[in-house]
Each structure stands twice: as structure tokens, then as C-alpha cells.
Amino acid sequence: MERVGIGIIGCGNISGAYLKAMAGFDILEIRGIADLNQAAAEAKAAEFNVPVSTIDRLMREPKVEIILNLTIPRAHVEVGLKALAAGKHTYSEKPLGINFAEGKKLAEAAKKAGLRIGAAPDTFLGGGHQTSRAVVDSGALGLAVGGTASFMRPGHESWHPNPDFYYDIGGGPMLDMGPYYITDLVNLFGPVKSVAGFATMLRRERTITSEPRRGEIIQVKVPTHIAGVLSFENGAVVQVTMSFDVAGHKHVPIEIYGTEGTLLVPDPNFFKGPISLLKKGGEFEDYPVDQPYADDNYRSIGLADMAYAIRNDRPHRANGDLALHVLEVMEAFGIAAETGKTVAISTTVERPAPLSDSLVNGVLGK
Known part of the structure; x- marks a missing residue:
């Protein structure tokens, strides 16, 4: 199966966990890593032996299919919108956005472009x-x-x-x-x-x-x-x-x-x-825990599942609808606290398909 090219933007504390785990999924091919701080990008690239790049270059690179967005939460939607505008699928660290309105804007932009969005956490897998x-x-x-x-x-x-x-x-x-x-x-x-x-x-x-x-x-x-x-x-x-x-x-x-x-x-x-x-x-x-992926830190399994889903034309589990629903629920706590009222949730979502055998065919594997 053809590998999926990944461009990584953001070299903060969480990037090391992603880079380590991504090496275990054959479907993923890192095409470059970038950060506003070029020195940080160069250091992370050297540490994990991956190509260093720039944000603009990753957005233009035709072999990058997914932008992995590991920036701070306030930049998630801004970077995600740029990736979609460049014709890239995007997968971000959590949360999808810092409020429901901007998360919804990202989701609507993805649907209009016919592209996928995904977001952490993927620990539920x-x-x-x-x-x-x-x-x-x-x-x-x-x-x-x-x-x-x-x-x-x-x-x-x-x-x-x-x-x-x-x-x-x-x-x-x-x-x-x-x-x-x-x-x-x-x-x-x-x-x-x-x-x-x-x-x-x-x-x-x-x-x-x-x-x-x-x-x-x-x-x-x-x-x-x-x-x-x-x-x-x-x-x-x-x-x-x-x-x-x-x-x-x-x-x-x-x-x-x-x-x-x-x-x-x-x-x-x-x-x-x-x-x-x-x-x-x-x-x-x-x-007894009788399901796979229980013996290590697999922070990138949601990205790998998304890559296999693209190749197999099936839904991915850590998807935009799920992330947007969770974002609305989290924001509702603050609204309820401010108003003293119970808040109805406007979005709904299907439970992600269980993961029992293979990421490849929708049921686990590399």
C-alpha cells in the first residue's frame, strides 16, 4: 500500500511522543518537520532523523497529504485552515479549537474542500x-x-x-x-x-x-x-x-x-x-485487556488510522465530527457556569467503530 506523506508543524513538548510512535506505523512517511522557530525544527529533525522543512514548503509540497498540526491550541484552527486551503488533510493535537465557533469553521471548511480533518486524543483506540x-x-x-x-x-x-x-x-x-x-x-x-x-x-x-x-x-x-x-x-x-x-x-x-x-x-x-x-x-x-495497542505510547495511531482510511476510502475514527462534538461539550461547561442553566448540545456524532483487529481494513495492523 502506498505510504501517506506527512508534514509536521510544531516542535513543542508533545512532538517527541508523536515522532517516536509514528516510526511504528508503516503507512506514515514523514516528509518534513517545521516550526516558526527554525532552530527548534532543526533540533527535532536531527534528534529523530527526519527532514527539516518550513511551514510554507510543507504547504506547497505535493507529496504531503496530511498536515500534522502540533502547534499550541490557539493556533490549531489557523494552521488547519491554511492546510485545507493548500489542499491538505489535517490532523491536530487536542483540542480541535479553543471554542466551538472556530472549530465549526474548520469543520465546514473541510467539508467544502472535500478534505478530512482529525484530532487527538486517540488514546481511546x-x-x-x-x-x-x-x-x-x-x-x-x-x-x-x-x-x-x-x-x-x-x-x-x-x-x-x-x-x-x-x-x-x-x-x-x-x-x-x-x-x-x-x-x-x-x-x-x-x-x-x-x-x-x-x-x-x-x-x-x-x-x-x-x-x-x-x-x-x-x-x-x-x-x-x-x-x-x-x-x-x-x-x-x-x-x-x-x-x-x-x-x-x-x-x-x-x-x-x-x-x-x-x-x-x-x-x-x-x-x-x-x-x-x-x-x-x-x-x-x-x-484481562485482550485488545491490541495496550503495551506502549501510540500517540499517532489516530493519524495512522486516518492514513489507512484515506487509502481504503472508509471513515477514520479520531475524526472531525467527534472532535467538534467534544469541543462543544467542553465549552458548554463554561456557558453553564456563566448562565446557571443547563446547556443543550447541538451536535451529535456516531461512536467510532471499535478497533479489534486492523487499522488497514477497519478492524488493526501496521
């Missing part, structure tokens, strides 16, 4: 989450009742070398970590119908404690503790908390409740992780 999906689909939990989704940490200024954008417009725990949790919940339950929520911003400044900028003060411009409820079209109700203000917690990242059982789902920021199943009247027991 990992073995831990696909096994969880199989348990839900088997009916072992009975009727879907609800669940919890919890991410609560002190904040990224303790480890990230340049944490400013996490507290700028387009950042915050919901747009940063929410995509992992909400995408996985949609994978498990289907589309969200409505959202209720609250949000707080307890501190207006943060002190960086990581290197090399230890001691610098950064401004906080977005809520840093968000809590609320998702009502799904299938009737399930899930409590969600995303926070950069909490010292720590003991909640399992995702718990799924049904009339006949409860499922403890792995951390959606990772592809693997333990699963526990409680059947009504019994005790929690470890559940």
Missing part, C-alpha cells in the same frame, strides 16, 4: 479503552446508568518547561485534559445531549516551579476548577471534575455504572491500564 468498550457493548453492565470522570492535579507549572499556555485563553484543565475523558466517554456511551456545570478561578497568578523558568510568575486567564454533569443521549448521567487546583485525589479516572455491574476504566491519557469489573452481588475483579 488503546487496548485498555477498546477492551472497556467491548465490555460495555457486551451488555455485561446492563442498562447504562452513569459514571464519574475525574482529573485533579496541582497544575502543570510544576513540570512543564513552558506552562504559560495552560493558563491562557484556550487552556485550563477542561480544554487540556477534558478531551481525553470526554472522548473516551463518547466512545463508551455515545453522544452527549446536555451539560450542567460550575467553574472557579481561585488564583490569578501561578509560580513556575519547573526548570528552566523556576520562580517566574504567570497570569491565569481561565477557570482552573470545573465540575459538572453530562447527560448522554442513551440516558446515562456522568459527573465530571477537571482541576489544576487540587493537591491529589483517590478517584479512579473513569468509573462506569450499569444496573448489572460497574467498570473501572483506565486513565484516558494513556493507551493501557488496569480494568476492574464488578458484577452485581460480587466483588471487583481484574479484567
